[in-house]
Structure formats: C-alpha cells, structure tokens
Amino acid sequence: MNKQSLMRVYHKLVTHYGHQDWWPADTVFEVMLGAILTQNTNWSNVEKALNRLRQAHCLSASCIDKKPHAQLAELIRSSGYFNIKAKRLKAYCHWYLQSGELAALKKLTTQDLRQQLLGIHGVGPETADDILLYAFHRPVFVIDAYTRRLFSRLGWVSGEEPYEVLRLECQKRLGNDIALFNEYHALLVMHGKETCRPKPRCSQCVLTRLCDAAEL
Ligand code: SF4
Structure with a gap:
C-alpha cells in the first residue's frame, strides 16, 4: 500500500x-447519534430510529440523557441491540452535556477529543473516528x-x-x-x-x- x-x-x-x-444527516448531533446507532446494523434501520426520536421530540442530548431507559430503547428498537444502544446513547449524551457540548468540544485537539470519545461507554475506535471525521471534521481515516x-x-x-x-x-x-x-x-x-x-x-x-x- x-x-x-x-x-x-x-x-x-x-x-x-x-x-x-456523507454523512447522511441534518445536524452534527444526528451524525453523532447515527455513528452509535449504525453499529451492527444497516443505515435504513438507523433512519427509522432517528425518525422515531424526531417524532418524539427527543433528538437532543438533554432529552436522551433524561429519558427513562425503557422508553429510549423502545424509540430506537429498529436499530437492533436496542437495550445496549440505549445505554450507549445515554452515556454519550451525558458526556456531551458534561463536556460543554459542541462549542466546547470543538476547541479540543483531535488527540484529546479522540481520547475522550474512546473513554465513553460503547464508543470504540471506528465509532470515535466516524464522529471525529464526520461531526468534527478532523483528519482521521x-x-x-x-x-x-x-x-x-x-x-x-x-x-x-x-x-x-x-x-x-x-x-x-x-x-x-x-x-x-x-x-x-x-x-x-x-x-x-x-x-x-x-x-x-x-x-x-x-x-x-x-x-x-x-x-x-
Ligand atoms: S470485487 Fe473485490 S475481490 Fe473482486 S476484483 Fe473487485 S476488489 Fe478484487
């Protein structure tokens, strides 16, 4: 190579x-959610889950953070492994809010941001790099x-x-x-x-x- x-x-x-x-999403936050929801499933199932979240007025970090686990899992059922992914989405959104959301996270170096992403429950290297590249526009392959x-x-x-x-x-x-x-x-x-x-x-x-x- x-x-x-x-x-x-x-x-x-x-x-x-x-x-x-790419990435097929309306907002930066949807890119982040999509990167988690797309683990082990195809994109059409992710779109259904994002649409259900949208219809429930829950396409925000604060709503997902507060939503009871069972209700969130039901909303994202189409994405498969919905109990695991509900836990992952909640962990991500909690971190996102605690970290000061997009404005604060944008100021971090790529290395620091990557380290933080990899510390979140359910975020492995591929998901972290999807988020870095497509949400934060950082040079990671x-x-x-x-x-x-x-x-x-x-x-x-x-x-x-x-x-x-x-x-x-x-x-x-x-x-x-x-x-x-x-x-x-x-x-x-x-x-x-x-x-x-x-x-x-x-x-x-x-x-x-x-x-x-x-x-x-
Ligand atoms: S389909 Fe895959 S294996 Fe076949 S020629 Fe193309 S790259 Fe190679």
Missing part, C-alpha cells in the same frame, strides 16, 4: 460510484470491515492488523486531507456493499486490474 495505489483506487471508485456526500476486506483482497494488508496500525498507515500516506478521508471512507462502504461483498462480484468491479484476489 502506497500513496499512488491508494489514490488510484480512490479515483476509480469515485469515477464509478460518484461522490457520496476510518477503518471498518469493508476497508479491511478490500485492502486485504488488493494484497495491501493481511486484514488482521490492529485498528491503529491500519489507520495510521493510511493517514501517513494520504496526509491530513479531511475531504479525501470523508469521501474515501464513504466509497469503501459503497464498494463493500455493492461489489466487493463477502462473495465478490469481480465481473462488475472497476478494480480487477489492481486486485490480487480478482476472480475472472
């Missing part, structure tokens, strides 16, 4: 799929299962590397380009869902010439 190969893949994906314009699968099939990595190793390797090669990180991650998700699936659709893929695992 080097900068040239990363950029070649990026250009092929963006030419094929077009710009994805999100690593997820789609990224691991594609990069290992391309022959760039084994796919077993620790999260931080992959994240820092990508960032080192691509520089601190927030717009590129934003678009690249969205394209990797699209490609992983549409083409480089568990059973890959290589005959429809724009990366076959670059890919060690291409089945033609």
